[in-house]
Amino acid sequence: xxxxxxxxxxxxxxxxxxxxxxxxxxxxxxxxxxxxxxxxxxxxxxxxxxxxxxxxxxxxxxxxxxxxxxxxxxxxxxxxxxxxxxxxxxxxxxxxxxxxxxxxxxxxxxxxxxxxxxxxxxxxxxxxxxxxxxxxxxxxxxxxxxxxxxxxxxxxxxxxxxxxxxxxxxxxxxxxxxxxxxxxxxxxxxxxxxxxxxxxxxxxxxxxxxxxx
Amino acid sequence: xxxxxxxxxxxxxxxxxxxxxxxxxxxxxxxxxxxxxxxxxxxxxxxxxxxxxxxxxxxxxxxxxxxxxxxxxxxxxxxxxxxxxxxxxxxxxxxxxxxxxxxxxxxxxxxxxxxxxxxxxxxxxxxxxxxxxxxxxxxxxxxxxxxxxxxxxxxxxxxxxxxxxxxxxxxxxxxxxxxxxxxxx
Numbered sequence: 001x002x003x004x005x006x007x008x009x010x011x012x013x014x015x016x017x018x019x020x021x022x023x024x025x026x027x028x029x030x031x032x033x034x035x036x037x038x039x040x041x042x043x044x045x046x047x048x049x050x051x052x053x054x055x056x057x058x059x060x061x062x063x064x065x066x067x068x069x070x071x072x073x074x075x076x077x078x079x080x081x082x083x084x085x086x087x088x089x090x091x092x093x094x095x096x097x098x099x100x101x102x103x104x105x106x107x108x109x110x111x112x113x114x115x116x117x118x119x120x121x122x123x124x125x126x127x128x129x130x131x132x133x134x135x136x137x138x139x140x141x142x143x144x145x146x147x148x149x150x151x152x153x154x155x156x157x158x159x160x161x162x163x164x165x166x167x168x169x170x171x172x173x174x175x176x177x178x179x180x181x182x183x184x185x186x187x188x189x190x191x192x193x194x195x196x197x198x199x200x201x202x203x204x205x206x207x208x209x210x211x212x213x
Numbered sequence: 214x215x216x217x218x219x220x221x222x223x224x225x226x227x228x229x230x231x232x233x234x235x236x237x238x239x240x241x242x243x244x245x246x247x248x249x250x251x252x253x254x255x256x257x258x259x260x261x262x263x264x265x266x267x268x269x270x271x272x273x274x275x276x277x278x279x280x281x282x283x284x285x286x287x288x289x290x291x292x293x294x295x296x297x298x299x300x301x302x303x304x305x306x307x308x309x310x311x312x313x314x315x316x317x318x319x320x321x322x323x324x325x326x327x328x329x330x331x332x333x334x335x336x337x338x339x340x341x342x343x344x345x346x347x348x349x350x351x352x353x354x355x356x357x358x359x360x361x362x363x364x365x366x367x368x369x370x371x372x373x374x375x376x377x378x379x380x381x382x383x384x385x386x387x388x389x390x391x392x393x394x395x396x397x398x
């Protein structure tokens with residue numbers, strides 16, 4: 001074999017090894033550039049506060065455990081004093097009105113489904129007379145999906161307390177999973193808690209039974 | 214670092230991987246039936262030049278780095294299904310380069326079962342992200358597996374990235390085996 005032929009063989013081997021590497025590096029660079037050009041800046045919450053200070057009065061309910069008797073039934077529900085996303089004062093107190101308190105997290109797919117189902121239902125069916133439904137936006141996290149909750153709940157028809165950054169309200173009600181519904185009777189005592197989505201019809205039926213209808 | 218940029222980057226990479234998956238699968242399945250596909254298969258063999266297992270190693274390394282970047286830098290907490298998938302991916306970062314250095318296509322015998330298991334978990338994870346009611350009826354307040362941390366191009370989430378990557382890994386292992394078989398012929 002001639003010297004020229006011997007010299008050619010190694011460079012052909014190096015070229016074939018280099019090709020996938022060069023293609024890979026080029027690919028990463030192009031993708032990074034495309035990603036950079038197609039990614040906008042983040043100013044999603046338009047200056048609206050997604051969490052606000054809350055003050056909680058009363059004893060925290062024990063954490064709910066599904067499949068067992070709820071120890072919170074018969075306990076006095078904690079009272080929450082806070083505000084909505086836009087700063088309007090809003091309190092959830094034991095005011096003699098039977099109520100359902102719905103705790104929601106913006107990132108939870110089950111909460112998203114719940115809101116999708118309840119919004120038109122409430123628009124079409126008035127809340128049972130003499131009862132109330134309020135909600136609490138809690139467990140807010142800018143890094144998690146469907147942020148900001150104020151935008152997600154823009155069309156939500158129920159008054160909503162913006163929980164604080166520590167999700168204090170969820171702990172006060174013994175939340176174990178999202179969505180979480182706490183039913184409170186006219187006497188301010190917890191009548192039941194539900195973890196997970198609640199069908200709109202069921203929500204109304206329970207409210208009616210609490211109100212003694 | 215802006216999570217949106219990272220999500221878009223990995224989203225595009227995943228899209229390309231999905232296209233590569235389709236292409237490789239077509240070649241693997243159709244090369245014996247179609248002279249055109251056989252030529253394409255031969256061309257790809259020339260292009261890869263024996264680098265198939267190194268590419269598979271790079272895929273595994275990219276998956277590991279990506280998953281750690283998401284959890285340790287961006288702050289996305291992995292749920293238990295994420296951890297099961299990591300159990301499949303992370304050992305590949307060790308064994309595949311060894312097999313590549315030894316030019317040993319028999320690694321597919323050991324790695325493919327892991328790929329299949331990981332694929333099943335990723336497929337389930339992706340399913341419950343899209344149909345959360347199939348999982349528990351409520352979101353774990355800590356780290357639910359139904360949470361879509363990333364949602365790019367209308368269908369790409371982190372489990373989809375894993376699914377696409379595992380598919381490519383499996384196809385590359387099969388390709389390496391095929392190429393080795395042809396060499397011996």
